[in-house]
Structure formats: structure tokens, C-alpha cells
Amino acid sequence: MTALLVKDWKLLKGQRQFFMVIIGLAAFYAIFMNETAMSFVVTYIAIMMAMFTLSTISYDEYNNGAAFLFTLPIERREYVLEKYVFAAIVTGVSSAVGLGVCCGIGFARGYFASAGDVVEVAVSGLVGGVVVVCLLLALMIPLQLKFGVEKSRMVWIGGIMVVAVLGFGGAKLAQLLDVDVKGIIGVLGQVSPVVAGAVLFVILAVGVAVSCVISVKIVEKKEF
Amino acid sequence: MKIIINHSSMQPIYEQIVGQMKAQILKGEIKEDTMLPSVRMLAKEQRISALTVKKAYDTLEAEGFITTVHGKGSFVAPTNRQMRLEERRKEVEAAFELAIRKGKSCGMSKEELTDVFQMILEEM
Amino acid sequence: MLKLRNVKKKYKDFELDCSMEVRPGMITGFVGKNGAGKTTTLKAALGLIRPDGGEVELFGKPAAVLGKAGRTRLGVVLADSGFCGYLTIRDLLPSLERMYPKFDRAAFLEKCNRFHLSDNKKIKDFSTGMRQKLHVLFALSHDARLLILDEPTAGMDVLGRDEILDMFREYMEEKEDRAMLVSSHIAGDLESLCDDIYMINDxxxxxxxxxxxxxxxxxxxxxxxxxxxxxxxxxxxxFREENYGYSCLTDQKAFYMDNYPDVTVENNGIDTLITMMIRGERV
Structure with a gap:
């Protein structure tokens, strides 16, 4: 697995310009916007790094390269797991660095009245990043492995439309059946943050695990 | 050891190798107990199949020109008068064969060929 | 080394049913026109496609149990695939060293240098011939016991090809139990390199x-x-009808030379053989 991680790291280093642009944008947000932008910057960096992990898959598949890759001493399962591990490492490290820098800027500008403020920015930034990144990767890695770059984008757009239609339809249905949606949301709001966090964590963990299993199945079935 | 292969010759490559090696052994150009190049090595040098070389070595071994020690390689065997005579005889035979073939291809009968043979023999 | 027993694969308008064997110490050639099934066969041998039937045996065991350790003993060149184009040779080195315990980095780089393969240029910017050279050099760099090479000399000029063929011969000479399966559409390559030849059609x-x-x-x-x-x-x-009469392919030329001195006997290469085997009629 380390061989693959090293390979993806080299790919990442090969895309320096791309990361310069991201860092530039992140710096722009961090410097010129107010404190609410802080958590956004962290999430933004995490998402960009997650997207990069996805593009390593298309780099691997460029010019039918995956066929050769799987003649090397690499298990297919190992290849899939490495993508998840690589994503975890790069998004984790980059958002931690991003957070550190943002907090530094925040302090310098005197945004933080108390230690609590720092924690609030950090937590909201990180939680936002983790949730979005986990969902994005859990959905996109299997799609990308199954359909490739072009098609997976189509499937992704199609998927969003389906979700939107379902959401809209659900709301309509709730209206028709006279379900008290606002009441349910109100109840959810009263749940303690610890419990909510735990539930969220479990949902994400299960989601990523399922995605991982599906991805392994997809790649093991694939022919090159 | 010098071997030159003619790829456009009608003579099979392994026979060319056998012929040239025999000649060099009989003339004493390759000394007794000399180690021959490995099958793969000769195949590489001559850009021919290893099986061709193996066939040549097997033939040479069967005729007593070389011995192969498993795991060590092939070595030139001692030659004796008998072998040298045998080889000469074969050369003469081949020369006759060629002459007869030529005669047949221009329509000479068995009797005519024998006559020519007798005539030359008596002239000498 | 490698054994295929009735390996079958069905596509819409193509059906593969192939048996072949590569023995230790042998260079086995594999010829056929484009689309005859060479690449499909090699991919089945490598486990890149799943055969519908038959068996593939590698190093004396079913290919399915080959595993990572087994695959380090394979050297592969594919006709239509290779290293990730977005990396440079230098980028690849640390990964290759981790994957292959016997990878000889110094010798590999030295050879890349000899063939003018720049180690800091992205592989996708190489020409086809250069890319193929890189893959051949790599296949020969980690003491593989079995080489499976699909069109290894594709896109190379005559001189480059000769040099590569000599490297194959050298590689085989270094260790006796090495073996090699090589496909090519260039008959001359196979004639001077291979010990036996399989021909595939349809x-x-x-x-x-x-x-x-x-x-x-x-x-x-x-x-x-x-x-x-x-x-x-x-x-x-x-046999085939020609404007002068007939041409016939024989596997006993001595018989006809002895008995039919008037018939023209022509030494023929693999190219003629392929044409006759595919286009000629059976007696």
C-alpha cells in the first residue's frame, strides 16, 4: 500500500499549480472576509483535496493505465483501500494546516474574544469539512471507479436531481399527509450536541464503510 | 571457435553448426577439453533459437565429438583416427551424392553415371 | 511456467479458445493478425480479464492463487497500457522499489539513460517507441522469472528494436530458468528470437x-x-493457386528436394507461413 500512497503523493506534487490556485483562493477568503469565512475556508480546502483524490483515479485510468497497474504486485482490494486512506490523509492534513493558519490570522486580527470562539470556529470548520468530505468521497469513489470520469459526472448530476425531486416530493407528501415537519425539526434541535455528534459520526462511518465495500466489489469485477 | 551461419542456405542451421564445429575439431582448431559456449550463449551470439543450438550439440554428442556434463557444460571430446577417417568418408560420400544428383537432373541414367565413374577411376 | 488450457472468452463478435504453454528456459513467440486474439489471450493469462472457462497456470499453480509475491516474479509489457502518464521516471522509482524486492534501480536508470529516456519528463510526453522502451527496460529490471510481452517492439525503429532484442537474449542467458512469451506482428523479430512459435487466428x-x-x-x-x-x-x-501454377507450404522440404528436383523450393519466413496458413487451402 505504501507504494501506491507514494505514487499518489508524487501525482499530487506534479499538480503544483492546481494547489497554488487553491491556496491563493483560500488565503484570499481568509484575509478579506470576516470570521464566519474561517470555517468556510477549512471546508473548502478539505473539499478540494477530496476532489484531488478522485482525480488520481482518473490519472490512473488515463490511456488505459489501470490495466498495467494491475499487472504489478498490487491487490485490487489494496488499490481501493489506498484511495480512501490517501483521501483521509490529504484532507486531514490539509484542513488541519488550513485551520491553524486561519486561527493565526484570526488572532492577529483580534476576531476571537475568548477561547470559546476559537473552539467554535475550529469545530464548525472541521465538522463541516468532515461531513461534506465523507459524503462526497463515499459517493464519488465508487461512482468514479465504476463509470470513469465523464460518466460519473453525469451520474452525479443525475443523482442530485433525484435527491432534489425526492426532497421536493417528500415535502409535498408531508404537506398532503399533514405531518408536522417543523415539529420534528424542533425535536431534533433539542438533542444534545454530543448525541447528535455521535449519531452523525456513526452514520458517516457506516456510509464510508459501505462505500468501501462497494468500491472493492466494483474493482474486483472490472476487466481491463 | 568461429561459426558463420548462412540464413538463406538450404542446409538447416543446426547442420551448418555441426559441420563447422566438426571441421574445427578435426583440424585441431578447437582443442580437446575446450568448454563450448552454453546453449543460450551461442543462441544469443548467433541470434538463433536455443533449440537449434541444442539440436546441434546433441548431434555432436551422439557422434562423439563433444561430451556434456550436466550442470557444467559441453566439452570437446578427444578425437581419434577412426573418427577422422569416418568424417573423410562422409565428405567423399557427399561429393558423390552431389555429382549424382547433378547427373540425374540433366537426365543421365544409372548406367551412364556408372560409366563416368569407372572412366574417371581408371584415368587416375 | 505458463500454461493455458482451453481458456475461453466470449465477446459479441469474437470467441477465444486458446491453449498454450511456455516452458522454463524458452522464448515463446505469439503471432497473429490484429484482432486475432493475442492481447485477449495475454490479458487472460495476466488475470486482467476473467475467462469464461478453462485454466490458467502460472509457475505451476493456478493463476488465481498467484498473489502479490508471485506477481513480483512477472515482467509485463502491454501493447495498450503502461505507467501513469502524469508521472516521471524519477517519480516512479520509490514506488517500484517498494513493490519489487529485487528492483535494480542503478541498472534501470543507467539503461534509461542509454536509451535517452529523460527521467524528469512526464511519461505521457514520450513518443510511443520511447514509452515502449521504458516498459521493456522496467520488465527486465527486477529479476522476473517470466516475461509476458505484448508487442514490446511496437513503435521502435530498426536499430532500437535490434538493441531491445539483444537485451532479451542477454536476459535469457543470465539465468537458465527464465522464460518469455512475446507477441509481435513483426515476423523478423520472432524468427531470430523465439524458440517456438504459436499462431492464433480468429x-x-x-x-x-x-x-x-x-x-x-x-x-x-x-x-x-x-x-x-x-x-x-x-x-x-x-496450397494456393497462383498465376504460374501452385504454391504449396510443406513441413518436409527435404522430401520434395530429394524427389522432385524440378520443383522450386523456397526458404520461407514466418510472414509467408502466416499468409499460407490463413489464406491457403487444405489439401
Whole structure:
């Protein structure tokens, strides 16, 4: 697995310009916007790094390269797991660095009245990043492995439309059946943050695990 | 050891190798107990199949020109008068064969060929 | 080393049913026209596609149990795939060292240098011939016991090709138990390199012979119509009508040279053989 991680790291280093642009944008947000932008910057960096992990898959598949890759001493399962591990490492490290820098800027500008403020920015930034990144990767890695770059984008757009239609339809249905949606949301709001966090964590963990299993199945079935 | 292969010759490559090696052994150009190049090595040098070389070595071994020690390689065997005579005889035979073939291809009968043979023999 | 037993694969308009064997110490050639099934066969041997039936055996065991350790003993060149184009040779080195315990970095770089393969240029910017050279050099760099090479000399000029073929011969000479399966559409490459040759057509092996016999015993007989009528055809594999009469492929040229001195006997290479085996008619 380390061989693959090293390979993806080299790919990442090969895309320096791309990361310069991201860092530039992140710096722009961090410097010129107010404190609410802080958590956004962290999430933004995490998402960009997650997207990069996805593009390593298309780099691997460029010019039918995956066929050769799987003649090397690499298990297919190992290849899939490495993508998840690589994503975890790069998004984790980059958002931690991003957070550190943002907090530094925040302090310098005197945004933080108390230690609590720092924690609030950090937590909201990180939680936002983790949730979005986990969902994005859990959905996109299997799609990308199954359909490739072009098609997976189509499937992704199609998927969003389906979700939107379902959401809209659900709301309509709730209206028709006279379900008290606002009441349910109100109840959810009263749940303690610890419990909510735990539930969220479990949902994400299960989601990523399922995605991982599906991805392994997809790649093991694939022919090159 | 010098071997030159003619790829456009009608003579099979392994026979060319056998012929040239025999000649060099009989003339004493390759000394007794000399180690021959490995099958793969000769195949590489001559850009021919290893099986061709193996066939040549097997033939040479069967005729007593070389011995192969498993795991060590092939070595030139001692030659004796008998072998040298045998080889000469074969050369003469081949020369006759060629002459007869030529005669047949221009329509000479068995009797005519024998006559020519007798005539030359008596002239000498 | 490698054994395929009735390996089957069905596509819409193509069906593969192939058996072949590569023995230790042997260089086995694999010929056929484009689309005859060479790449499909090699991919089945490598586990890149799943056969619908039959068995693949590598190093004496079913290919399915080969595992990572087994695959370090394989050297592979594919016709239509290779290293990730977005990396440079230098980028690849640390990964290759981790994957192959016997990877010889210094020798590999030295050879890349000899073939003018820049180690800091992205591989996708190489020409086809250069890319193929890189893959060949890599396949020879980690002490693989079995080389499976699909069109390894594709896109190379004559000189480059000769140099690569010499490297194959050297590699085989270094250790006796190495073996090699190499496909090519260039017959000359195979004639001077391989010990035996398989020919595939329409997904089926139609011919297997040792190169030695092929160059020594096979020939093309050319004759007039009258000569053809009188010919003993028991050693004629295929014949074809020509404007001068007939041409026949035989695997016993000595027989015809001895018995039919008037018939023209022509030494023929693999190219003629392929044409005759595919286009010629059976007697």
C-alpha cells in the first residue's frame, strides 16, 4: 500500500499549480472576509483535496493505465483501500494546516474574544469539512471507479436531481399527509450536541464503510 | 571457435553448426577439453533459437565429438583416427551424392553415371 | 511456467479458445493478425480479464492463487497500457522499489539513460517507441522469472528494436530458468528470437512449431499446374493457386528436394507461413 500512497503523493506534487490556485483562493477568503469565512475556508480546502483524490483515479485510468497497474504486485482490494486512506490523509492534513493558519490570522486580527470562539470556529470548520468530505468521497469513489470520469459526472448530476425531486416530493407528501415537519425539526434541535455528534459520526462511518465495500466489489469485477 | 551461419542456405542451421564445429575439431582448431559456449550463449551470439543450438550439440554428442556434463557444460571430446577417417568418408560420400544428383537432373541414367565413374577411376 | 488450457472468452463478435504453454528456459513467440486474439489471450493469462472457462497456470499453480509475491516474479509489457502518464521516471522509482524486492534501480536508470529516456519528463510526453522502451527496460529490471510481452517492439525503429532484442537474449542467458512469451506482428523479430512459435487466428491456435523446424524443414514449393498434378501431397500443409501454377507450404522440404528436383523450393519466413496458413487451402 505504501507504494501506491507514494505514487499518489508524487501525482499530487506534479499538480503544483492546481494547489497554488487553491491556496491563493483560500488565503484570499481568509484575509478579506470576516470570521464566519474561517470555517468556510477549512471546508473548502478539505473539499478540494477530496476532489484531488478522485482525480488520481482518473490519472490512473488515463490511456488505459489501470490495466498495467494491475499487472504489478498490487491487490485490487489494496488499490481501493489506498484511495480512501490517501483521501483521509490529504484532507486531514490539509484542513488541519488550513485551520491553524486561519486561527493565526484570526488572532492577529483580534476576531476571537475568548477561547470559546476559537473552539467554535475550529469545530464548525472541521465538522463541516468532515461531513461534506465523507459524503462526497463515499459517493464519488465508487461512482468514479465504476463509470470513469465523464460518466460519473453525469451520474452525479443525475443523482442530485433525484435527491432534489425526492426532497421536493417528500415535502409535498408531508404537506398532503399533514405531518408536522417543523415539529420534528424542533425535536431534533433539542438533542444534545454530543448525541447528535455521535449519531452523525456513526452514520458517516457506516456510509464510508459501505462505500468501501462497494468500491472493492466494483474493482474486483472490472476487466481491463 | 568461429561459426558463420548462412540464413538463406538450404542446409538447416543446426547442420551448418555441426559441420563447422566438426571441421574445427578435426583440424585441431578447437582443442580437446575446450568448454563450448552454453546453449543460450551461442543462441544469443548467433541470434538463433536455443533449440537449434541444442539440436546441434546433441548431434555432436551422439557422434562423439563433444561430451556434456550436466550442470557444467559441453566439452570437446578427444578425437581419434577412426573418427577422422569416418568424417573423410562422409565428405567423399557427399561429393558423390552431389555429382549424382547433378547427373540425374540433366537426365543421365544409372548406367551412364556408372560409366563416368569407372572412366574417371581408371584415368587416375 | 505458463500454461493455458482451453481458456475461453466470449465477446459479441469474437470467441477465444486458446491453449498454450511456455516452458522454463524458452522464448515463446505469439503471432497473429490484429484482432486475432493475442492481447485477449495475454490479458487472460495476466488475470486482467476473467475467462469464461478453462485454466490458467502460472509457475505451476493456478493463476488465481498467484498473489502479490508471485506477481513480483512477472515482467509485463502491454501493447495498450503502461505507467501513469502524469508521472516521471524519477517519480516512479520509490514506488517500484517498494513493490519489487529485487528492483535494480542503478541498472534501470543507467539503461534509461542509454536509451535517452529523460527521467524528469512526464511519461505521457514520450513518443510511443520511447514509452515502449521504458516498459521493456522496467520488465527486465527486477529479476522476473517470466516475461509476458505484448508487442514490446511496437513503435521502435530498426536499430532500437535490434538493441531491445539483444537485451532479451542477454536476459535469457543470465539465468537458465527464465522464460518469455512475446507477441509481435513483426515476423523478423520472432524468427531470430523465439524458440517456438504459436499462431492464433480468429481466437484459435492454428499452428505451433519450433522455430528451428520452421526455418529448417518448412518451405514454399512453387510449381506449374502439371507438376502439381503429379506431386505427392502427403506433406503439403496448404496450397494456393497462383498465376504460374501452385504454391504449396510443406513441413518436409527435404522430401520434395530429394524427389522432385524440378520443383522450386523456397526458404520461407514466418510472414509467408502466416499468409499460407490463413489464406491457403487444405489439401
Amino acid at each position: 481466437g484459435h491456435i492454428i499452428f505451433h512449431e519450433e522455430t528451428d523446424a520452421l526455418l529448417g524443414d518448412y518451405a514454399l514449393l512453387k510449381m506449374t499446374r502439371e507438376q502439381y498434378q503429379k506431386l505427392d501431397k502427403s506433406h503439403v500443409l496448404r
